[in-house]
Amino acid sequence: MKTSSGHPYRVLIADDQADIRDALRLLLKREGYETQGASSPAEALAAIEAREFDAVLMDLNYTRDTTSGQEGLDLLPRVLMIDGTLPVIVMTAWSSVEVAVEAMRRGARDFIPKPWENNRLLAVLRTQIELRQALRQASRLEAENRLLRAESRPTMIAESAAMQPVLDIIGRIGPSDANVLITGEHGTGKEVVANTLHALSPRASTPMVTVNAGGLSEGVFESELFGHVKGAFTDARVDRVGRFELADNGTLFLDEIANVPLKLQAKLLRVLETGELERVGSSNTRRVDVRVIAATNVDVNAEAAAGRFRQDLLFRLNTIEIHLPPLRERREDIELLAHHFLRNYAQRYRKTISGFDAVATQLLHEHPWPGNVRELDHAIERGVLLATGPQVKAADLGLRAASGAAAKLEEMSLDDVEHHLIQRTLSRYDGNVSQAAKALGLSRSAMYRRLQKHGLE
Numbered sequence: 001m002k003t004s005s006g007h008p009y010r011v012l013i014a015d016d017q018a019d020i021r022d023a024l025r026l027l028l029k030r031e032g033y034e035t036q037g038a039s040s041p042a043e044a045l046a047a048i049e050a051r052e053f054d055a056v057l058m059d060l061n062y063t064r065d066t067t068s069g070q071e072g073l074d075l076l077p078r079v080l081m082i083d084g085t086l087p088v089i090v091m092t093a094w095s096s097v098e099v100a101v102e103a104m105r106r107g108a109r110d111f112i113p114k115p116w117e118n119n120r121l122l123a124v125l126r127t128q129i130e131l132r133q134a135l136r137q138a139s140r141l142e143a144e145n146r147l148l149r150a151e152s153r154p155t156m157i158a159e160s161a162a163m164q165p166v167l168d169i170i171g172r173i174g175p176s177d178a179n180v181l182i183t184g185e186h187g188t189g190k191e192v193v194a195n196t197l198h199a200l201s202p203r204a205s206t207p208m209v210t211v212n213a214g215g216l217s218e219g220v221f222e223s224e225l226f227g228h229v230k231g232a233f234t235d236a237r238v239d240r241v242g243r244f245e246l247a248d249n250g251t252l253f254l255d256e257i258a259n260v261p262l263k264l265q266a267k268l269l270r271v272l273e274t275g276e277l278e279r280v281g282s283s284n285t286r287r288v289d290v291r292v293i294a295a296t297n298v299d300v301n302a303e304a305a306a307g308r309f310r311q312d313l314l315f316r317l318n319t320i321e322i323h324l325p326p327l328r329e330r331r332e333d334i335e336l337l338a339h340h341f342l343r344n345y346a347q348r349y350r351k352t353i354s355g356f357d358a359v360a361t362q363l364l365h366e367h368p369w370p371g372n373v374r375e376l377d378h379a380i381e382r383g384v385l386l387a388t389g390p391q392v393k394a395a396d397l398g399l400r401a402a403s404g405a406a407a408k409l410e411e412m413s414l415d416d417v418e419h420h421l422i423q424r425t426l427s428r429y430d431g432n433v434s435q436a437a438k439a440l441g442l443s444r445s446a447m448y449r450r451l452q453k454h455g456l457e
C-alpha cells in the first residue's frame, strides 16, 4: 500500500516485546509498509515528534507483567496531542476488552486482540489509513474552497465612462497598503469599493473588519475601536478587544467617518500615525498593522473647513480619495446593474424571470435614482417579488414616474421635502386629511400639526 505520491505508508509499532515488533515488521513489510519500532512510551512519543506516521499499532502494556493497560491509556492522549489525526490502533489481550473500550474512548480508532489474525490486522490498518487520507483530502478541499470564496471578489458592476477612473484607481491602489477615503452619496457603492480594495490586497486572507461611526455614543465607540480592560468603566466587566486589534494585519473599514467625535479623532490620528494604541483603561501600549479604508457621504473637506473634522486626520485618511459618482451620472450602468440584481433575486425567490418589459426598461433609464444603486437594488427586488409573468413590468418596480420634483429632491431641505410630500399626498386623496395621514403613517393630530407648520390647512 502506497501514498498517492508513491511513498510507502509508514507505521509505528510500539510494543515492549522485541519478538512482537519483529513479527509485525515482517508482516507489514511484505505488504509494502515502512515500519519503525518503539519499545517504550517515551520512544514512541519521540518517534512521532520526529517524523510523520500514517498509523500507529500500539501495545497498551510496556512493563513486564503489567496487564492494566494504564501505560498505553496514558500514552494515547499524548500521541494525539502531537498529531490529532493520527490513527492509533491498540493491541490488547482478549481478556481486557474493557481496556480496549477505554482506549477507544480516549481516541484510539480501533483495536486488535492479541494474538492477532494477520488478515484482520491488515484490514483494520488499511481501513484506518484510507479513512485518514479521505479526511485529509476533505479538509484540504474545504480549505481550498475557503480560499476560493475569499478570493471571489464582490461583484462590482461598472462599465460606464464615469466609473473608469474609479476602476483605474482601484486596480492601482487595491493591492497597496495606502489608506483610502471613499466618498459619494448614499447607496453609490462605497462599501462595495471597500470590499473590492480589500479583496485585491495581500490582506485578503483575513476578513475585513467594519466599524460604523454613525449612531454610536462616544464612549461606546471608543471601546469599540480600541477595546477596553475590565473595570475601565462601570459596564466593563471583562476585557474587550477593539476593532483595531481585530483588524491587525488586515483591513479596517471605518464607515461614516464624518461622525467620529472630535475627541476620538485625536486618538484615531495617533493610531494612524504610530500604529500604537492602548485599550481604554490600560496603559499597556499595543502595536497594530492595519490598513484603514474610510467612507463618508458627507463633504469632509467642508467639515474640516468648518472645524468639525480634524484636517490632519483627513490628510491621514485620504492618502487616496475615491469619489463615486451618483447613479444618475452613469446611466449606462443602470441596465447592467438591473439585470445583475434581477438574476440574484430571481434565484433567491425561485422565480423564472427573463427581464424587464419595454416600459419598465424605459422607466429604469429615466428614473432619477436619488437613492442610487441601493434604490435600484430595492426596486428590482420588489419587481421580482411582484412580477406575475416572465417579465418585470413598470408597475412592479414601485417607482414614481420620473418628475422634475423628484429629480431635485436632494437639493431640497428636509422641510421642503415634507411640505412637498404632504401636498402630493393630500392631492392624491383629494384633500382627505384622514386618508392622507394614514398613507403617510401619521396620526391625525400629527398630520394637523404638520399642515399648520406648512400652511396647508
Ligand SMILES: Nc1ncnc2c1ncn2[C@@H]1O[C@H](COP(=O)(O)OP(=O)(O)OP(=O)(O)O)[C@@H](O)[C@H]1O
Residues within 6 Å of the ligand: 155, 156, 157, 158, 184, 185, 186, 187, 188, 189, 190, 191, 192, 193, 297, 337, 340, 373, 374, 377
Ligand atoms: N457597482 C456595483 N455593482 C454591484 N452592486 C452594487 C454596486 N454598487 C452598489 N451595489 C449594491 O448596492 C447596494 C448599496 O451599496 P453600498 O452599501 O456599497 O453603498 P454605500 O455607498 O456604502 O451606501 P451608504 O452611504 O448608504 O452606506 C448594495 O447592495 C451593493 O451591493
Ligand SMILES: [Mg+2]
Residues within 6 Å of the ligand: 190, 191, 255
Ligand atoms: Mg455604506
